[in-house]
Structures are given as structure tokens and as C-alpha cells.
Amino acid sequence: MSGRPTIEDVQAARERLSGIARVTPVFTSETLSRLAGRPVVLKAENLQRTGAFKIRGAYNTIAQLSEEERAAGVVSASAGNHGQAVAWAAREAGIPATIVVPEAAPMAKVEAARGYGARVELAGEGFDEAAAVAEGLVAERGATFVHPFEDARVIAGQGTLGLELAEQLPAGPGTVVIPVGGGGLASGVAIALDALRPELRLVGVQAAACAPLAGRAPEGATIADGIAVKHPGALTASILDELLDDIVVVDDEEISEAIVLLLERSKLVAEGAGAAPVAAVLAGRVGGDGPACAVVAGGNVDATTLNSVVRYGLTVSGRHLVVALLIPDRPGELAHIVSLIAAQRANVLAIQHHREGRNIGVLETEAELTLETRDEEHSQLLIRELADAGFTVRRLR
Known part of the structure; x- marks a missing residue:
């Protein structure tokens, strides 16, 4: 397939993916609806095979290869999810696959691709560098390059998610919110919804550190590595320019x-x-x-990153409070502090004493406490209670 895919291409992809890609659920979240002030539904594509939507486009592409192309195998470049999907699809087709991933790619995604039988090579700092290495391997081996987004077959496969949304979302107006990196998913979904549910708005989301469609230059790393693409494809950009209703930006704190x-x-x-x-x-x-339908496009996060993100998210929301208190260095002071904290129904997670290397008097010590609290209001209450008790309180985070 060449050129821009059509709704017929997306529907044909659905036939190829029957029994392969799961029809992932859509459900309403009461909590998110309350927080957002509008009905919020989630498209749980993180429950898809290989943990993300990418299996749709990868399988649709590999299923259309000729016998000669299958014999030469496939090569791809990916920050993780696409690589896993290509590895899985290639294994199912019985053909060799090599995946080139950035050196900083999450190890959970790297090991998953290896687990599906692909050869994985680490190269470059980001997708663009990895893609250049992958294209060199294609020229060397005569293999087929399965692009993560700039391929009509991939876009058509990703568009099958849009066919599901067209059937799953309630009748009437609404907004579908979708992550945008290279633009393959958003392009495919846009083609499907434009044909079948034109009353629905489609809004793309990019990470603040890498939001080229929003006119921002790359600023560095982001926890949203799956959409950290510096240059969307020409094909996907042309589709999104026509069919995307808006593009918005979120930062890592909001994502956490x-x-x-x-x-x-x-x-x-x-x-x-x-x-x-x-x-x-x-x-x-x-x-x-x-209603606003948020497409939860992937769930492949390694445990180390998840642990860091959860801790950060709890701190940002005021549920983890870290404070430093300057106190007299004498027996009973720490017990007094702990009793004040207990009276406010907070939990002490960790305590550290500092007597050296700081602006601390001879008969003083600094106690650094990590506390578990209910929310930001509770954190502020604790700080006031400690200050009213005569302690010098310094909030660290």
C-alpha cells in the first residue's frame, strides 16, 4: 500500500487483525469524571497484546509482505512498544526481526522484544538516531523496514482502534484524546472517526519536553518516552493537519x-x-x-520507573511530605515531634538526623522527616502545627 490510507484500508486491516488484536474495553471513570468536571471514559488499550496499540499496525504490515520479503526478514526502530509489536508479529509469521532501540530505552521494553525472539541492538540517544542505524541494516540485508508511523499499512492498522471507538462511544458529541508522537495512531484513528463519527472531536496530546506539532523545540528527556519523537512523518503530519481538531501539551508533573x-x-x-x-x-x-474519551495507549512501564513516578506523583499531590525541623539536641524532642504528627493522623515513613555540614548550632540538630499524608491540605496543616509548637520548619518537597 502506498499513499494515504483510506477508511477501506482500515476496515481491511480489521479483517487481518481479527483474532489477533484484542477489542479493548471502554469504561467510565467516576473519579476522573468528578475531577475533570465532565464525563470521562477510558479506552484501555494498555490491555492490548504486547501492552500497547502498536500490535495493530505491526501485524497489519507484516501480514502483507510477499514471500520474498518474508525470507529477508524485517528491521525496525523503536523506543520500545513498536519494537515489541514487530518482534511479536514477526515471530507469529515465522520470520527474523531486528529491532534497533535508543540506548536509554526502558529495559522492560527491550527485554520484552528479546523475549519475543527478536535481535535487539541499542544505538543512539533517541528515535531518530536509532532509525538511521536501522535503515543502514535494511540496506545491508535487503530486509523490510517496518516504520513505527510513516507507513500507510501501519497507519491503517492503528486505525482499527478508531473503528472500535466509533462503535463503543455513545451517540452524540464528544472528544477523543489521543497521544501523538510520530502520529501513526492519531492519523489512523482520525481517518476512521472522520468517516464514521464526524461529530467527535479528536485532540492530540504531546509531552512538553518534545512537542513539535505544538511548535516547541525538544527540551530534553520526558517520562512519556513513547511519544518523544522530534520529527513526525510527512504522511502523518499531512493527515493530522487536516483531521486533528487541536493539539495540547502536558508536562511530566501532570503525567505523573x-x-x-x-x-x-x-x-x-x-x-x-x-x-x-x-x-x-x-x-x-x-x-x-x-464525554471526553482518553486513549490509554500503552502500559509498558518498568518497575523502577513506575516506583519513581509513583513517589513523585504522591509528593506532588501532597500525599508525601518531606520537612526539615531544627530542634534542640536533647532527649525527648523527637518523641514530642512524633506525638504531634500522630495527633494529626499522619504516618512517619523515615527520619534522618543531621548534626554536621549544615547551619546548625552546637546544641541543635536537624531532623528530616518523610511523612505520609492525606493530601496537600493535610500537609499544610501539619506544617502549621509543627510551627505553632515552636519548631523551625523547612519544607523540602
Whole structure:
């Protein structure tokens, strides 16, 4: 397939994916609806095979290869999810696959691709550098390059998610919020919804550190590594320019809070890119009337990153409070502090004493406490109570 895919191409992809890609659920979140001030529904694509939507486009592409192309194998470049999907699809087709990933790609995604039988090579700092290495391997081996987004077959496959949304979302106006990196998913969904549900708005979301469609130059790393693409494709950009209603930006702090909320209240594990649409809805940036459907596009986050994000999200929301108190260095002072904290129903997670290397008097010590609190209001109450008791309180985070 060449050129721009059509709704017929998307429907044909659905036939190829029958029995392969799961029809992932859509459900309403009461908590998110309350926080957003409008009905919020989640498209749980993180429950898809290989943990993300990418299996749709990868399988649709590989299923259309000729026998000669299959014999030469496939090569791809990916920050993780696309690589896993290509590895899985290639294994199912019985053909060799090599995946080139950035050196800083999450190890959970790298090991998953290897687990599906692909050869994985680490190269470059980001997708663009990895793609250049992958294209060199294609020229060397005569293999087929399965692009993550700039391929009509990939776009058509991703568009099958849009066919599901067209059937799953209630009749009437609404807004579909979708993460945008290279633009393959958003392009495919846009083609499907434009044909079948034109009353629905489609809003793309990018991470603040890498938001080229929003006119921002790359600023550095982001926890939404799955959409950290510096240069969207020409094909996807042309589709999105015509069919995307808006593009908005969220920062890592907002994404972290969304990950924590999805984990705690919706029982969904989402990676940064997958949580970005939820973050945009909660920030009130997507506009439109009717329900907002956030596409949770992927859930492949490694445990180390998830631990860091959860801790950060709890701190940002005021549920982890870290304070330093200057106190007299004498018996009973720490017990007094702990009793004040207990009276306010907070939990002490850790305590450290500092007597050296700081602006501390001879008969003083600094106690650094990490506390578990209910929310920001509770944190502020604790700080006031400690200050009213005569302690010098310095909030660290």
C-alpha cells in the first residue's frame, strides 16, 4: 500500500487483525469524571497484546509482505512498544526481526522484544538516531523496514482502534484524546472517526519536553518516552493537519499525577505516553462538549520507573511530605515531634538526623522527616502545627 490510507484500508486491516488484536474495553471513570468536571471514559488499550496499540499496525504490515520479503526478514526502530509489536508479529509469521532501540530505552521494553525472539541492538540517544542505524541494516540485508508511523499499512492498522471507538462511544458529541508522537495512531484513528463519527472531536496530546506539532523545540528527556519523537512523518503530519481538531501539551508533573490516579483509582497501569491523554483531560485543556474519551495507549512501564513516578506523583499531590525541623539536641524532642504528627493522623515513613555540614548550632540538630499524608491540605496543616509548637520548619518537597 502506498499513499494515504483510506477508511477501506482500515476496515481491511480489521479483517487481518481479527483474532489477533484484542477489542479493548471502554469504561467510565467516576473519579476522573468528578475531577475533570465532565464525563470521562477510558479506552484501555494498555490491555492490548504486547501492552500497547502498536500490535495493530505491526501485524497489519507484516501480514502483507510477499514471500520474498518474508525470507529477508524485517528491521525496525523503536523506543520500545513498536519494537515489541514487530518482534511479536514477526515471530507469529515465522520470520527474523531486528529491532534497533535508543540506548536509554526502558529495559522492560527491550527485554520484552528479546523475549519475543527478536535481535535487539541499542544505538543512539533517541528515535531518530536509532532509525538511521536501522535503515543502514535494511540496506545491508535487503530486509523490510517496518516504520513505527510513516507507513500507510501501519497507519491503517492503528486505525482499527478508531473503528472500535466509533462503535463503543455513545451517540452524540464528544472528544477523543489521543497521544501523538510520530502520529501513526492519531492519523489512523482520525481517518476512521472522520468517516464514521464526524461529530467527535479528536485532540492530540504531546509531552512538553518534545512537542513539535505544538511548535516547541525538544527540551530534553520526558517520562512519556513513547511519544518523544522530534520529527513526525510527512504522511502523518499531512493527515493530522487536516483531521486533528487541536493539539495540547502536558508536562511530566501532570503525567505523573495521571499515572498515579490511573493506578490507584482505575486499577490500570499506564506508561507516560499512555497517561498523557488523561493528564490533558484533568488539566482542562481538551475542550469540546460531551464525554471526553482518553486513549490509554500503552502500559509498558518498568518497575523502577513506575516506583519513581509513583513517589513523585504522591509528593506532588501532597500525599508525601518531606520537612526539615531544627530542634534542640536533647532527649525527648523527637518523641514530642512524633506525638504531634500522630495527633494529626499522619504516618512517619523515615527520619534522618543531621548534626554536621549544615547551619546548625552546637546544641541543635536537624531532623528530616518523610511523612505520609492525606493530601496537600493535610500537609499544610501539619506544617502549621509543627510551627505553632515552636519548631523551625523547612519544607523540602
